[in-house]
Amino acid sequence: MSAAEFAAGGQADARDIEVEAKAIFGFWVYLMTDCVLFAGLFATYAVLRDNTFGGPAGYQIFNMPEVLVETLVLLMSSFTCGLGVLAARGNRKAQVLGWFAATFVLGLVFLSIEVTDFHSLVTHGSSWTRSGFLSAYFTLVGTHGLHITIGLLWMAVLAVRIRKTGLTRGNVRRLTLLSLFWHFLDLVWIFIFTIVYLMGAARV
Amino acid sequence: MIIANEITGRLTWGAFLHALITEGAVVGMALALLALAALVTYKRRWRWLWTEWLTTVDPKKLGVMYILVAITMLVRSGADVLLMRLQQATSVGSSQGVIPTSMFQQLFSAHGTIMIFFVAMGLMFGIINLVLPLQIGSRDVAFPFLNATSFWLFAAGMALVNVSLGIGQFSAAGWLAYPPLSELQYSPGVGVSYWIWSLQIAGIGSLLAAVNFFVTILRMRCPGMTLMKMPMFAWSVLCSMFLAMFAFPILTVTLALLFLDRAIGTHFFTGGGGGNMMMYVNLIWAWGHPEVYILVLPAFGIYSEVVATFSRKPLFGYASMVAALVAITILAFSVWVHHFFTMGAGADVNGFFGIMTMIIAVPTGVKIFNWLATMFRGRIKFATPMYWFMGFVGLFTIGGVAGVMLAMPAIDFQLHNSLFLVAHFHTMLVSGVLFGDFAGLIYWFPKVCGFRLNERLLKYSFWCWFIGFIVVFVPLYILGFMGATRRLDHYAASTGWQPLFIISGLGSLIIAAGLALLILQVGVSIRQRATTRDVDGDPWNGRTLEWTTTSPPPVYNFATIPVVHGRDPFWAAKQEDAAPPETRAFGDIHMPKNTPVGMFVGGFAFVVGFTLIWHIYWLTILAVLGILITAAIRTTSTDESEYTIRAAEVARLESSRQGVLV
Numbered sequence: 094m095s096a097a098e099f100a101a102g103g104q105a106d107a108r109d110i111e112v113e114a115k116a117i118f119g120f121w122v123y124l125m126t127d128c129v130l131f132a133g134l135f136a137t138y139a140v141l142r143d144n145t146f147g148g149p150a151g152y153q154i155f156n157m158p159e160v161l162v163e164t165l166v167l168l169m170s171s172f173t174c175g176l177g178v179l180a181a182r183g184n185r186k187a188q189v190l191g192w193f194a195a196t197f198v199l200g201l202v203f204l205s206i207e208v209t210d211f212h213s214l215v216t217h218g219s220s221w222t223r224s225g226f227l228s229a230y231f232t233l234v235g236t237h238g239l240h241i242t243i244g245l246l247w248m249a250v251l252a253v254r255i256r257k258t259g260l261t262r263g264n265v266r267r268l269t270l271l272s273l274f275w276h277f278l279d280l281v282w283i284f285i286f287t288i289v290y291l292m293g294a295a296r297v
Numbered sequence: 298m299i300i301a302n303e304i305t306g307r308l309t310w311g312a313f314l315h316a317l318i319t320e321g322a323v324v325g326m327a328l329a330l331l332a333l334a335a336l337v338t339y340k341r342r343w344r345w346l347w348t349e350w351l352t353t354v355d356p357k358k359l360g361v362m363y364i365l366v367a368i369t370m371l372v373r374s375g376a377d378v379l380l381m382r383l384q385q386a387t388s389v390g391s392s393q394g395v396i397p398t399s400m401f402q403q404l405f406s407a408h409g410t411i412m413i414f415f416v417a418m419g420l421m422f423g424i425i426n427l428v429l430p431l432q433i434g435s436r437d438v439a440f441p442f443l444n445a446t447s448f449w450l451f452a453a454g455m456a457l458v459n460v461s462l463g464i465g466q467f468s469a470a471g472w473l474a475y476p477p478l479s480e481l482q483y484s485p486g487v488g489v490s491y492w493i494w495s496l497q498i499a500g501i502g503s504l505l506a507a508v509n510f511f512v513t514i515l516r517m518r519c520p521g522m523t524l525m526k527m528p529m530f531a532w533s534v535l536c537s538m539f540l541a542m543f544a545f546p547i548l549t550v551t552l553a554l555l556f557l558d559r560a561i562g563t564h565f566f567t568g569g570g571g572g573n574m575m576m577y578v579n580l581i582w583a584w585g586h587p588e589v590y591i592l593v594l595p596a597f598g599i600y601s602e603v604v605a606t607f608s609r610k611p612l613f614g615y616a617s618m619v620a621a622l623v624a625i626t627i628l629a630f631s632v633w634v635h636h637f638f639t640m641g642a643g644a645d646v647n648g649f650f651g652i653m654t655m656i657i658a659v660p661t662g663v664k665i666f667n668w669l670a671t672m673f674r675g676r677i678k679f680a681t682p683m684y685w686f687m688g689f690v691g692l693f694t695i696g697g698v699a700g701v702m703l704a705m706p707a708i709d710f711q712l713h714n715s716l717f718l719v720a721h722f723h724t725m726l727v728s729g730v731l732f733g734d735f736a737g738l739i740y741w742f743p744k745v746c747g748f749r750l751n752e753r754l755l756k757y758s759f760w761c762w763f764i765g766f767i768v769v770f771v772p773l774y775i776l777g778f779m780g781a782t783r784r785l786d787h788y789a790a791s792t793g794w795q796p797l798f799i800i801s802g803l804g805s806l807i808i809a810a811g812l813a814l815l816i817l818q819v820g821v822s823i824r825q826r827a828t829t830r831d832v833d834g835d836p837w838n839g840r841t842l843e844w845t846t847t848s849p850p851p852v853y854n855f856a857t858i859p860v861v862h863g864r865d866p867f868w869a870a871k872q873e874d875a876a877p878p879e880t881r882a883f884g885d886i887h888m889p890k891n892t893p894v895g896m897f898v899g900g901f902a903f904v905v906g907f908t909l910i911w912h913i914y915w916l917t918i919l920a921v922l923g924i925l926i927t928a929a930i931r932t933t934s935t936d937e938s939e940y941t942i943r944a945a946e947v948a949r950l951e952s953s954r955q956g957v958l959v
Contacts, residue, residue, distance in 0.1 A: 108887065111516075114516065115439050115440075115512060115516050115517075118512055118515070118516060119439055119440060119508060119509070119512040122508050122511055122512055122542065123508050125542065126504060126507075126508060126542050126543075126545070126546050127546070129542070129543055129546035129547065130546035130547075130549060130550055132546075133546060133547050133549075133550035133551070133580065134550055136580075137550070137554065137565065137576065137580075140573055140576050141565070141571065141572075141573060141576075144564075144571030144572070144573065145571065146564070146569075146570055146571035148571075221557075221561065221562070221563045222561070222562040222563065222564070222570075223570075224564060224570060224571040225564040225565065225567075225570060225571030225572045225573065226571060228557070228558075228563035228564045228565055228571075228572075229565070231563075232553075232554065232557065232563065232565075246925065246929075250929045250932060250933055251932070253933060254932070254933045257933075267932070
């Protein structure tokens with residue numbers, strides 16, 4: 094089915110709908126397994142949180158204003174991602190590419206703040222080898238960052254595909270999956286923000 | 298002193314040098330592979346191998362490949378067992394036995410790892426691939442390409458374990474590699490790294506397969522097949538895959554953290570630096586205990602099909618069977634601490650987990666009684682799958698009772714890490730999982746290959762396994778009570794244990810004969826296939842949808858998707874003796890195209906694992922890029938990933954099979 098037909102609300106054949114339903118349901122299921130993966134990392138962090146081994150505790154190293162900026166940037170990117178999917182539903186290709194370009198840039202900003210932050214921690218002697226707490230901190234936050242990186246790569250590849258082949262049904266499906274992934278990462282970040290940063294910034 | 302350089306990392310010529318017996322095994326394996334390659338070349342079958350097998354996305358073929366890998370690994374790990382039994386029978390007093398301690402440690406570590414990950418998981422996913430889509434009246438799985446990728450990740454993990462035999466060494470830290478022993482400080486070699494990466498890669502494959510089959514069952518059942526009308530095997534797979542989806546991410550995390558400890562100096566499980574070893578033990582068993590049920594639930598499903606078919610009765614207590622499966626699924630996540638009662642969690646915690654462990658025996662008991670009630674007043678046909686079932690019921694009940702004993706923390710303090718424990722879990726896994734998978738293989742073999750296996754030789758094989766099993770493990774139960782611990786490569790003559798170890802060793806020879814018979818009879822069966830050909834696709838008077846299509850089924854399984862109205866739809870149709878259903882018009886069938894991409898991903902994953910083990914990081918980066926680029930090409934290519942079999946072509950194919958259909 095061409096994009097024009099899709100926009101005109103043409104009858105999609107049952108097979109397309111089935112493929113779509115399977116893909117979206119399957120991706121949800123995959124996201125739940127990823128959620129278990131993060132749950133494992135959160136549990137690890139909870140166990141090792143106070144094992145600072147003479148090294149710095151959370152409140153001594155967390156730069157809260159920066160974390161707030163990171164959070165806002167990521168939330169913003171989720172918003173632009175949502176607008177991009179809305180534009181895809183309305184078959185407005187230029188807008189889709191525009192919103193996803195914005196999402197990509199915001200994601201990149203988030204990632205660069207995180208990497209800079211990690212870099213400064215390591216250069217000030219608070220690397221993952223310092224203590225159990227820092228190992229768990231870097232791994233949990235870093236795994237989220239790795240997911241963001243994969244999301245950015247996926248976004249770039251999909252943008253190329255959409256430029257080449259337009260807003261086909263398959264491409265809209267892929268965009269939907271990507272946006273699910275992106276919103277999921279946003280949600281995980283909210284937990285990181287709360288459990289790692291907000292709860293860690295309080296001087297116990 | 299570890300010398301690393303930029304090009305080959307820590308890989309040096311020394312890594313290739315081993316004891317004579319290991320080199321013998323390596324040379325043997327290499328020669329077997331070469332012989333296989335020569336045979337394929339001689340028969341000019343490379344193209345066939347590529348197009349029909351290596352690039353396939355057909356679950357029926359992937360299932361066969363899973364099973365071939367698993368049986369090969371069963372033979373390899375069986376050889377390991379013989380060496381271990383020989384060592385324990387001879388290494389007493391002044392005699393040091395036949396193999397050095399370091400090798401013995403690698404053997405028991407490899408035995409557990411291979412048997413769980415590459416035999417039991419391989420047989421399970423093999424049978425699921427072969428049977429599940431057919432049983433739910435589907436043409437395929439939800440994500441065929443992902444399914445092939447899962448297989449190739451499984452194969453990559455398997456390859457890593459076996460490469461460790463020839464290059465470097467395998468882990469000597471036991472099948473679950475507890476820290477601090479598995480940390481870099483105490484296991485500085487590559488062994489634990491091999492263990493981590495073979496499991497990590499195979500585990501990700503299993504996780505993806507679990508997602509795939511979960512979605513397949515929930516979205517691709519044929520019209521009319523509500524959840525409560527599914528065959529019991531499909532139910533068991535649904536529960537098992539659900540468990541796998543929750544358990545395997547925990548394994549992924551645990552292995553990753555152990556790797557980080559070893560590779561970049563984090564402190565998750567280290568003794569110093571603020572690490573916590575107990576966290577590892579908790580995490581690994583939060584995966585490990587559900588894993589036991591992941592393996593055994595599909596075997597329960599197989600037994601349910603076998604018992605109902607050969608008793609010619611509907612399964613007794615269908616709803617209670619489902620309830621028992623679901624109860625086990627939920628409880629499976631609340632018993633993990635019983636693996637380490639002795640580690641000092643305190644009486645209250647131990648008490649809770651002890652009670653939960655006893656409770657999980659209840660739904661399992663419900664299943665046993667349901668199977669027996671299914672047989673009650675049935676017209677039982679003692680075909681070989683029933684033999685395995687009967688053997689299972691006896692052994693599994695004994696092992697289960699031993700398990701309830703171990704569930705009491707006070708008793709566990711006496712028996713922890715003893716051979717009693719070893720005997721207990723082997724009883725559960727061999728009779729529960731392995732016997733079940735054998736029953737399934739024999740039961741569905743005609744569906745896959747179009748002819749039955751040799752019943753007489755299979756019965757001989759069964760008796761070897763059953764008697765051999767008792768001869769091996771009854772002495773181990775007794776030895777456990779006498780205080781013999783697991784993983785023992787040497788003991789004093791004054792213990793008086795040697796006669797029992799010798800009996801156990803002899804038993805392992807009986808099992809080896811059983812395994813040899815099991816494999817060799819396939820050759821005999823192939824020679825005799827003219828007499829055992831399955832002409833109507835229903836060799837056992839079956840009850841479920843897989844028996845309604847031909848043996849072997851066409852690539853699309855069913856020319857027209859069946860519609861069902863109740864449980865055991867095929868049995869019901871045969872009882873009504875209705876006229877053959879009116880031939881519905883054939884439609885176009887869409888099937889996925891073959892693709893080598895899954896194999897490429899598996900190959901790159903192997904390289905990633907191997908290079909991380911040997912610190913050849915430049916190649917790791919290239920291989921990761923390889924996976925990313927392959928994935929990008931796959932998702933951006935505009936080629937159709939499906940092809941269409943036109944209705945007319947389906948009609949032609951079906952009429953050419955007409956002779957066998959009627």
